[in-house]
Amino acid sequence: MKKNILNLKNIFFASTLIGTLFLGSCSKGFEEMNKNPMNPTGTDIGPLFNGVISSLTWIGNEQFYLNNEVFYPETELGALTSEAWGNMSIGVDAVWNNYYLALANIHDIDKRLDEMCETSGDNEIDDKVRAQLIVVEAFKTFKVTDMFGDIPYSEAGYIWYNTVENRKPKYDTQESIYKSLLTELVWARDILSNGLATTSSGNAYYSLGAYDVMYHNDYYKWSKIANSLILRHGLRMYEKDTEFAKPLLVEAFNKPVVDDYYYSGNGAFAMWPQYLGSQFGDQGWSFREHRNLRMGETVFAQMSKPTNSADNEIFDPRVYIFFDTNNKTADYPNGAWRAYPQLRDANTPTEGGTPYSSARDKNYAFKGPACLYSPFNFYLIRDHVFVPQILISPAEISFVKAELAAKGIVPGGLNGGPFSAEGFLNKGIELSLNMWLQLPIYGTDATYKYVYPELQTILDGGDLYSISTAYASKITNEMIHSNENFKGDMNAYLEIIYQQRWLDYFRQANEAWNLARRTMGAEATTPTTINHQKLVTYRLPYPQSEVTYNYDNYNEQVKKMKHGDTRETKVWWMQD
Secondary structure (H helix, E strand, C coil), X not given: CCHXXXXXXXXXXXXXXXXXXXXXXXXXXXXXXXXXXXXXCCCCCHHHHHHHHHCCCCCHHHHHHHHHHHHHHHHCCCEECCCCCCCXXXXXXXXHHHHHHHHHHHHHHHHHHHHHHHHHCCCCCCHHHHHHHHHHHHHHHHHHHHHHCCEECCCCCCHHHCCHHHCCCCEECHHHHHHHHHHHHHHHHHHHCCCCCECCCCCECCCCHHHCCCCCCCHHHHHHHHHHHHHHHHHHCCCCCHHHHHHHHHHHHCCCCCCCCCCCCCCCEEECHHHHCCCXXXXXHHHHHHCCEECEHHHHHCCEECCCCCCCEECCCHHHHHECCCCCCCCCCCCCCCCECCCCCCCCCCCCCXXXXXXXXXXXXXXXXXXXXXXXXXXXXXXXXXXXXXXXXXXXXXXXXXXXXXXXXXCCCCCCCCCCHHHHHHHHHHHHHHHHHHHHHHCCCHHHCCCCHHHHHHHCCCCHHHHHHHHHHHHHXXXXXXXXXXXXXXXHHHHHXXXXXXXXXXXXXXXXXHHHHHHCCCCCCCHHXXXXXXXCCCCCCCCHHHHHHCHHHHHHHHHCCCCCCCCCCCCCCCCC
């Protein structure tokens, strides 16, 4: 029934690795595989859908060359002691090829769904699966267009059905992509949440069954993801087209979103290796081989009170989850909290050690005598089974709602009850704390469960809900209520909302980058624009494959860009 929704794309370009694409294809034998569409087995579409789901995970080169070397240091979520190779193009290729491989498989699934409808005579039988597909496609497409700006989209992804001559697609504007995806997500959300088991013709909806490894055919959870994406990206484009975005945001604000805790029914939109039956080894590899990221001055300053000692007075327990102490010394037998300068100079001490090496598997406390500054927590790097890759968190959506209330886009005001900006802010901090503090409890190895005595004391203090509530209050007291003018100041609210959203993005460096780019022109800014580091990457340059295989369209696109195909050209939704 929804051919008109997903028919925006019709060819694929040669810059995607064609041989790789065909390895993911199962397009032959569709008719034989699905003779009875009223009683489908899922063996035709299910594996392809699972493959698309799997493509949501981070690629090692994406983590290594983009997150570690660009997004973490520029957003000040981490400090970079030195670049490993500084070859951004490898990370760009990884993101680009992953996306267009998945897009081709999405359209293969889409075509099979069309054939199913034609065979069955029921144009609604595929609605639920198609809506799930829209959610996944939207997430992946938003991610890529947010990185590059305008991209091939309306004519991309149909390599299976077109001749070689037609594999050179035009570029679509980011504005048109955003509006198309948000419109599709509204339809998907409503279909997934309608509670109906049968179509208007009385036929059972086609179901992915066990092949839905994300939510196991819980359509209500899928609808909450769709609505959460509407809120995230509707807000991202709000300043550029308020007329289009506002009604979407107002409607989505009052509908269900991801809101429950992480280990209670897999409530967040995240890749959970234990549920997928896999491990995320690329994550460990990217940090182990890079090993140059450290806790920076900016992030630690937002989580502790500066004192004269190395162990600053920490009031945010997420520090214990995000970072390690440095090497052991006689004065600090458990190591010390030492933040690396956000910007290096000639006087900055040499940093080194082995914070992510296999040696720490045998001796967790060993970081090497040269590890002078606190590295990222080895627990987060090492655990490939129980630590999820987060795509959208309940905390993030609560912070989105806080911003909407603070700006008056929705009712609620700055402070007062749970539906005010203050209420959503406090709830967002609680949800973030709850998620991060669960990780050392449910981790793979007892070695990593209680990294610090301070953390053990916190976690032994009661149930996570009460702990999260108490520490959220402590954080707001330190960061908010110490400001006498806070209560009536929208910009003061926005600054703390952005700050807390930024902290929750600790393992989503690309989303921290999106937040920094969106708010950099606003009076209320993220920490990334008011401290040492300055954003220099406004977008990622297109891969060389585009120049090689899609030159005419690439060349036309570059002519439209203010600073050409460079980091300095802003994407559409950034403030001028």
